[in-house]
Amino acid sequence: MLGRIFPHPLLSLVLTLVWLGLVNKVTPGNLVLGVALGIIVPLTTAAYWPNRPRLRNPLMAAEYALVVLWDIVVANVQVAMIILFKRNADLRSTWITVPLDLTSAEAITVLAGTITMTPGTVSAMLAADGGAILVHCLHAEDPDAVRDQIKSRYERRLKEIFE
Numbered sequence: 001m002l003g004r005i006f007p008h009p010l011l012s013l014v015l016t017l018v019w020l021g022l023v024n025k026v027t028p029g030n031l032v033l034g035v036a037l038g039i040i041v042p043l044t045t046a047a048y049w050p051n052r053p054r055l056r057n058p059l060m061a062a063e064y065a066l067v068v069l070w071d072i073v074v075a076n077v078q079v080a081m082i083i084l085f086k087r088n089a090d091l092r093s094t095w096i097t098v099p100l101d102l103t104s105a106e107a108i109t110v111l112a113g114t115i116t117m118t119p120g121t122v123s124a125m126l127a128a129d130g131g132a133i134l135v136h137c138l139h140a141e142d143p144d145a146v147r148d149q150i151k152s153r154y155e156r157r158l159k160e161i162f163e
Contacts, residue, residue, distance in 0.1 A: 005039065007046040012038035053106040057160050064157045068114050071153070075119040082120070082139050095124075096135045096143045098150050103130070107162035114154055121146075 006012050012035075019034035020026055055061055082091070102108050108130060112123040115135055125134040140146045 006042065008042040008049065011042050014038075015041055053104065053162065055161055056163070060157055060160045064154075064161060067153060067157065068117070071118055075121075079119040079138065086139065091139050092141060094137055094140050094143050096137060096140065096147050097132050098135055098147050098155075099132045100130065100155065101151075102155060102159060102163065104162040105130075107158040108133070110162075111150075111154055111158055115150065 016031075016034040016038040019037050020030060023030045100108065100111075102111065108126065112126065112133060115121050115123040115133070120138040122136045123133055124136050127133070135146075135150070137143070137146055
């Protein structure tokens with residue numbers, strides 16, 4: 001019974017909390033509206049989620065989030081230094097193909113989003129077979145090292161989380 005009302009309980013909770021955060025005021029009316037959104041949105045979109053993604057390792061997901069946050073802070077500083085102190089002639093902007101061991105669509109989506117959220121890199125294209133992702137780097141002294149870093153810092157953890 002609860003599974004039919006709450007097909008995605010975590011999504012329902014997140015939607016309710018996001019609504020309360022957006023209105024920036026916790027009142028009974030806002031809470032009721034948030035809960036209503038948390039029930040209605042997952043119910044109407046349940047048909048588009050035939051196989052819910054499962055987190056095999058939630059602790060690794062928390063570790064992944066911390067690693068990504070740290071990398072975003074570090075990359076912000078690095079990009080600022082590049083912009084302020086590097087001459088255009090010294091920039092080594094490049095395209096890097098990162099072969100993927102991931103097979104889960106959710107894991108590949110999180111990886112692409114992570115790459116794009118990290119300043120200085122953008123995930124531009126996914127191969128038709130999902131076997132590689134094309135990444136543009138603002139500055140890469142060693143493209144192979146960037147590829148290896150993406151695989152070791154992100155892909156390895158996502159594989160443990162989703163697969």
